[in-house]
Amino acid sequence: MADPMRIRAAVDAGGVTEVKVLMSHEMETGQRRDAAGALVPAWFIQNVTATHAGKTVLSAQWGPAIAKNPFLSFRFKGAQKGDKVQVTWVDNRGDKRTDEATIA
């Protein structure tokens, strides 16, 4: 089971919520070889979605070019202080993780 994400979210005076997400993931490209010369299989986050009040506010498709332990930052409108925002990732092995944060 993957480690939890670290999510911070804050809404500004103009009603724009900025969300910052740190994810714990190896993000193996599939190009690297181990000490014995064998290819290390690709293993990376493929889909990221963020939802607020039941609506998807971000949907992204990722590939192996994203760095290890990825940091994602995005903004959306329409949320209030105290609302929750959920973030989910699914990797190419089908492993998945959802975490949520309260908007400050």
Next chain:
Amino acid sequence: MRIRAWYAGAIALAAGMVAATAAVGQDAASTAQEIEKYRQALQDGNPAELWEARGEGLWKKPAGPKNASLEKCDLGLGPGVVKGAYAQLPRYFADVDRVMDLETRLAHCRVTLHGLTPAQATARPFGSPDNRSDNDALVAWVTSESKGATMNVPSAHAKEKEAFALGEKIFYFRGGPYDFSCATCHAADNTRIRLQDLPNLTKQAGAQLAYTTWPAYRVSQGELRTFQWRLNDCFRQQRFPELGFASDASIALTAFLARNANGAEFKAPTIKR
């Protein structure tokens, strides 16, 4: 709805390219400035936080044969006090009648509270992607609780003075196939190896800059690295035998460098190239 997203990979790559292009034909000072910009671009989403979070969990969770947590561990400011503790380590601990640094004290608490053997408590000092180290995570968390604290390593006790003097001796001790000491690489101003500035650790400013910025998430390794790891790697660069983890030599060298950093604000865990 307007959506804007940045990806860590893109930021890292873009910042790296800025540093590389801007460096062409310019002096070392501006190269260092560009590397600093790269660090700042990455600071916001520092993955060190993932280690800090795991470390806090490990501190609070009952574990080991005694099924106890580390919450009663005394890091020098009293049982369970973590805030600001790292800024006053290494120090003398009366209960064991010796000077300990953070790693040694954590190992001690994992023996006394968790009930591990000393060998188990120090079995994995540094992690790798497929073999994580609890020590790395605990150190990340404890040090993060000193962020903003002023370095104030004590030196009143005779054994603290002794450790400092031994550390100083080790720092200037020359040996090995190249006849290197730490001072060979770290006792002059404005020197560097490749693009890396070599801090002058014999001056207060240099020691402060170096000591207060470890542990760090090493982008090039994708791992959080502790100050102990840094010392270990410099022993390797010096072609010395491996530095024993939690050994008296390691504690003494740490005490020497930590006390030279006194008066500075502690800033770690940071992010480094």
